[in-house]
Amino acid sequence: MDLFPASFVFAIHTHALELSGSSYEAGRLLGSRLASVPGLKKRFSSGFPGFGLTQFNQASQCFRRWCPGLTQELAGFADALGCAPEQVLYYGMTWLTPRCSHLALLPSMTASGHPMAARNYEFNDEAEDFTVIKTRITGKYTHIGTSVLGIGRDDGINEMGLTVTVSSSGFPVGPLPEMRRPAVAGLQFWAVVRTLLENCRDVKEALSMLKDMPVAYNLHRGGCAREAGYSYYHLNRQFSAVLGESVGSYIKKRRLSHAARELVYTERRVIDIALDHGFESGEAFSRAFKAVYHTSPACYRKKRLDVIISQKPKADQHLLAHLTDSLTVRPRIVEIPDILTAGLRDRTTLRNNQIPQLWTRFLDLVPQIPGQLPHGRGFGICESCGEGNTLYTMSDDLPFSEVVSVEVSSMSVLPPPLVYKTIPGGKYAVFTHTGSLKSLPLTYQYIWGTWSLTTQEKLDGREDFELYDERFLGFYHPDSQTDIYIPVQ
Numbered sequence: 001m002d003l004f005p006a007s008f009v010f011a012i013h014t015h016a017l018e019l020s021g022s023s024y025e026a027g028r029l030l031g032s033r034l035a036s037v038p039g040l041k042k043r044f045s046s047g048f049p050g051f052g053l054t055q056f057n058q059a060s061q062c063f064r065r066w067c068p069g070l071t072q073e074l075a076g077f078a079d080a081l082g083c084a085p086e087q088v089l090y091y092g093m094t095w096l097t098p099r100c101s102h103l104a105l106l107p108s109m110t111a112s113g114h115p116m117a118a119r120n121y122e123f124n125d126e127a128e129d130f131t132v133i134k135t136r137i138t139g140k141y142t143h144i145g146t147s148v149l150g151i152g153r154d155d156g157i158n159e160m161g162l163t164v165t166v167s168s169s170g171f172p173v174g175p176l177p178e179m180r181r182p183a184v185a186g187l188q189f190w191a192v193v194r195t196l197l198e199n200c201r202d203v204k205e206a207l208s209m210l211k212d213m214p215v216a217y218n219l220h221r222g223g224c225a226r227e228a229g230y231s232y233y234h235l236n237r238q239f240s241a242v243l244g245e246s247v248g249s250y251i252k253k254r255r256l257s258h259a260a261r262e263l264v265y266t267e268r269r270v271i272d273i274a275l276d277h278g279f280e281s282g283e284a285f286s287r288a289f290k291a292v293y294h295t296s297p298a299c300y301r302k303k304r305l306d307v308i309i310s311q312k313p314k315a316d317q318h319l320l321a322h323l324t325d326s327l328t329v330r331p332r333i334v335e336i337p338d339i340l341t342a343g344l345r346d347r348t349t350l351r352n353n354q355i356p357q358l359w360t361r362f363l364d365l366v367p368q369i370p371g372q373l374p375h376g377r378g379f380g381i382c383e384s385c386g387e388g389n390t391l392y393t394m395s396d397d398l399p400f401s402e403v404v405s406v407e408v409s410s411m412s413v414l415p416p417p418l419v420y421k422t423i424p425g426g427k428y429a430v431f432t433h434t435g436s437l438k439s440l441p442l443t444y445q446y447i448w449g450t451w452s453l454t455t456q457e458k459l460d461g462r463e464d465f466e467l468y469d470e471r472f473l474g475f476y477h478p479d480s481q482t483d484i485y486i487p488v489q
Helices: 023-035 038-044 053-066 070-081 089-094 189-199 203-210 221-228 232-243 247-265 270-276 282-293 297-303 317-325 355-368 437-454
Strands: 015-021 101-105 116-120 131-137 143-148 152-158 332-336 339-348 378-382 400-407 419-423 426-434 465-468 481-487
Touching (some): 015 023, 023 038, 023 070, 023 131, 038 070, 053 070, 053 089, 070 089, 116 152, 143 189, 152 189, 189 203, 247 282, 247 297, 270 282, 270 297, 282 297, 339 355, 339 378, 355 400, 378 419
Parallel strands (some): 015 131
Antiparallel strands (some): 131 143, 143 152, 332 426, 339 400, 378 400, 426 481
């Protein structure tokens, strides 16, 4: 007697493929196999609702940075299917913007003495490929694993023995209407798993690659606390002590920071951006946005501001170590008089930083400066970019003026190209950076990404500057100290 009625009997069709060659060749081979089945061809090349050229360009840029070779594979895939790359379903399902279970056994727990990983798939056969693919991309590690959308991987193991699998709390996170919106824009997990398998030799390399990779997830404060091994109350207290704000505030501002960049770099409707970043309405988004950026989302977009605080850094281990060892996270407030300096001015950008070269040129000219004070102080002055905005309220590619100089007693005739520069007196918040100037960007990330958003001090339009005195022991010296002056009212 049958254990199940006929109506309960079903079959799941599985497949096995082997892909090899260049990334493009592997993608074209997979596309050719799918193109021979009309239903599969239509499924994989039908595009995705709401996924257009803007999102395609964003996804492609992210792939080129974090998933090397994937754009070439997708190009071959699209060519074989006879469609445009942006029509490939993989793009729309993998690039997420804010809008299972498995187990692992250690060698000591298995009869063979080898580690084991197992996964239970709760989806039906229409939601999963149920295809095991062995992939040999030229110049990358060979790996075998279960596929998602043909190219992505649920999990797998590579030739070096690295095994990657994923569990997701609050899944499904994705772009479909019935799915939860991620808290952070970035890559769906199956692109991450695939990238780690073919590019990483071991766990250390995988963790290093993951460190800054934009992985889309549904962030939850209680989950953060459990992962850290603390109660939420204790985690929040420790978090606030180091970063100067609560976990909830940090999460909200990271969501706002991603939203701010979308306002500038996309043409999406404000309401769509608001909903995708976890806000229940346009009004709630506008209130939260104004509280941080002191302007409305519409005005922010119109002026095309790209504030450095919109690039709020991740609170990773490297940043936390920097905050505890190399920076005074709570500045001292001082009043200073006008300071007369003489130095050299030039233009640069944040992305193409020419300030070290400017200092090198300036030091050769220092002997020509009259009226220098004994044991005089050096200054690096970021001049205003116009309209009352300092460097750190503008984009990475906006040219700005920097003056590097020394303190002088009075004005005289200066040989060109040297110039005089007066630092206006008044009230400043002073941070002290300790160690190599190579890590100075982390200090500025904290100042403009955390402190400026939480301080009760009101910033004004004067220029911020760096002060170098007898405590400065050289660019790379671990005990060197540099003061950073931020003007406040």
